Amino acid sequence: MMRTLNSDKPKRSACSRPSPEPKKSSSTKKEVLEKLDRYLKSQGLKQSSIRIDIVEAILSMRGHFSVAELTDKIHNSSPQVGAATIYRNIPTLIEAGVLQETLKTDNGQAYYETADDDHHDHIVCTDCGRIFEFHEKTIEKEQERITKQMHFETQAHRHVIYASCSYKK
Amino acid sequence: MMRTLNSDKPKRSACSRPSPEPKKSSSTKKEVLEKLDRYLKSQGLKQSSIRIDIVEAILSMRGHFSVAELTDKIHNSSPQVGAATIYRNIPTLIEAGVLQETLKTDNGQAYYETADDDHHDHIVCTDCGRIFEFHEKTIEKEQERITKQMHFETQAHRHVIYASCSYKK
DNA sequence: ATGAATGCAAAGGTTTTGCACCCCC
DNA sequence: GGGGGTGCAAAACCTTTGCATTCAT
Numbered sequence: 001m002m003r004t005l006n007s008d009k010p011k012r013s014a015c016s017r018p019s020p021e022p023k024k025s026s027s028t029k030k031e032v033l034e035k036l037d038r039y040l041k042s043q044g045l046k047q048s049s050i051r052i053d054i055v056e057a058i059l060s061m062r063g064h065f066s067v068a069e070l071t072d073k074i075h076n077s078s079p080q081v082g083a084a085t086i087y088r089n090i091p092t093l094i095e096a097g098v099l100q101e102t103l104k105t106d107n108g109q110a111y112y113e114t115a116d117d118d119h120h121d122h123i124v125c126t127d128c129g130r131i132f133e134f135h136e137k138t139i140e141k142e143q144e145r146i147t148k149q150m151h152f153e154t155q156a157h158r159h160v161i162y163a164s165c166s167y168k169k
Numbered sequence: 170m171m172r173t174l175n176s177d178k179p180k181r182s183a184c185s186r187p188s189p190e191p192k193k194s195s196s197t198k199k200e201v202l203e204k205l206d207r208y209l210k211s212q213g214l215k216q217s218s219i220r221i222d223i224v225e226a227i228l229s230m231r232g233h234f235s236v237a238e239l240t241d242k243i244h245n246s247s248p249q250v251g252a253a254t255i256y257r258n259i260p261t262l263i264e265a266g267v268l269q270e271t272l273k274t275d276n277g278q279a280y281y282e283t284a285d286d287d288h289h290d291h292i293v294c295t296d297c298g299r300i301f302e303f304h305e306k307t308i309e310k311e312q313e314r315i316t317k318q319m320h321f322e323t324q325a326h327r328h329v330i331y332a333s334c335s336y337k338k
Numbered sequence: 339a340t341g342a343a344t345g346c347a348a349a350g351g352t353t354t355t356g357c358a359c360c361c362c363c
Numbered sequence: 364g365g366g367g368g369t370g371c372a373a374a375a376c377c378t379t380t381g382c383a384t385t386c387a388t
Contacts, residue, residue, distance in 0.1 A: 017320075046362050046367055067352080082370045087353060089368095108277035108352065108377075123316065126324050134315050142307050143330060147292065150303065151186075152332035155295050159328045161312060163321035215342055215387050236377080251345045256378060258343095277352080277377060 017165040019063075019130065027116075029059050032098055039096035053078045054089050055098055064102045064111045064122075064131040102131060103160050121159040128165065184297030186334040188232075196285075198228050201267055208265035222247045223258050224267055233271045233280045233291075233300040271300065272329050290328040297334065 027035075036055060040047060057074045065073075067086060074081050090112075093099040102111040103122055111131065119140070120133040139159070147154045196204075205224060209216060226243045234242075236255060243250050259281075262268040271280040272291055280300065288309070289302040308328070316323045 044367085048362070048368055050369070080370080083352095084354075084371080085369055104273055104275065104277070106273065108273070110352085123319065123321060125321070132319065134319065136311055136315055138311050139308050142305055142311075146303050146305055147330055147332050150292065150301065152292060152294070152330075152334055155331045155333060157328070157330040159326070161316055161321075161326040162324045163316050164324060165321055213342085217343055217387070219344070249345080252377095253346080253379075254344055279377085 017125065017128070017130075029056070032059060036093075036096050036098055043095075045092065050078065050081055050085060051089060051092075053081065054086060055093065058093070058099055058112075058114055061114070064113050066109050066111055068109075070112070103158060121161075123161045123163055126162050126164045134161075184294055184299070184334045186294065186297070186299075188299060198225070201228060201283075205262075205265050205267055212264075214261065219247065219250055219254060220258060220261075222250065223255060224262065227262070227268055227281075227283055230283070233282050235278050235280055237278075239281070272327060290330075292330045292332055295331050295333045303330075 032055065033052070036051075037047065039045075054070075054074060057070060057077070061070065061073060067083075067090070071081075071083060071086055074086065090099065094101065094115075097115050099112055100115040102113050103124070104110050118135070120135045121139075123132040123134055124130075125132065143157060144154060202221070202224065205220075206216065208214075223239075223243060226239060226246070230239065230242060236252075236259070240250075240252060240255055243255065259268065263270065263284075266284050268281055269284040271282050272293070273279050287304070289304045290308075292301040292303055293299075294301065312326060313323060
């Protein structure tokens with residue numbers, strides 16, 4: 001029975017398209033940590049060595065990653081960090097502008113990426129599950145026009161295209 | 170602490186915008202049941218009174234609904250139907266062209282609507298959580314253009330705008 | 339009669355929460 | 364020292380699955 005979109009985990013091997021380029025980091029690690037520091041101070045929150053560990057793991061990730069993948073990375077250097085701590089830090093780091101949510105898979109798992117300024121949306125390969133990015137100003141503008149016309153104030157959007165890689169086989 | 174998009178269930182009362190119009194049913198109940206019948210026969214599957222109950226409940230729903238809401242509706246007339254049966258029927262009914270998935274909320278709950286031919290995307294009100302629809306050919310075309318240009322074959326897409334209703338308060 | 343459909347309960351996977359303890363400011 | 368931060372385990376949540384039973388054809 002066919003399932004909905006990407007609820008079956010596709011195998012990486014099903015797709016021979018080259019992986020997306022790792023994004024060129026627009027900010028240095030130092031800048032990110034300073035931004036975090038400013039945010040924490042502004043909110044009366046505290047630095048903690050574990051929070052720094054988590055941020056460093058995030059900065060070392062390439063592309064888009066799940067919490068499970070992030071957890072593995074963190075456990076490389078700090079095996080004792082609990083999953084709950086990572087989950088509890090996610091909203092904080094999003095608020096701080098360090099992290100952003102990419103998309104949710106149909107099975108409910110969230111994917112994240114390091115926050116950056118250039119907005120983009122995503123194409124998920126239905127063969128291999130990898131996530132690619134696209135930029136399209138026209139769509140952004142149309143979106144804004146529609147929302148205004150319908151008397152809403154845009155807060156955010158998620159635009160995910162599911163498509164199969166033509167390089168297949 | 171602010172959470173991601175619609176992970177907090179907003180209260181209906183937070184938004185005074187009129188509800189979306191119930192969609193004018195493009196097919197009669199009879200037509201839908203015939204379509205289902207054709208699909209089931211083609212797949213060697215069976216009719217069952219419970220499956221018909223589920224379809225009738227779907228057709229009686231207005232707008233967009235979660236499995237929980239659908240289950241409640243079904244239980245009005247057939248209280249004994251188990252949740253597993255409803256979940257197991259969903260992929261079948263999607264395949265049959267009776268049902269389609271609208272979106273997943275950030276907390277992982279799926280929303281559905283009756284299948285129809287006119288494609289549209291969705292605006293979720295960040296005040297009240299209600300789901301509205303928009304149609305925009307320009308966006309569809311751009312999307313197709315980008316996907317082709319990147320050498321993918323489009324399978325599907327999900328485009329959800331999160332926006333607050335200006336009629337608020 | 340044969341295989342699909344169902345109910346029940348248990349299991350699954352991801353994320354959240356309660357609580358006692360720890361540590362940053 | 365006080366309030367945020369953390370670990371652990373349990374709970375929450377939606378959904379899926381195993382198994383014995385029932386039903387459609």
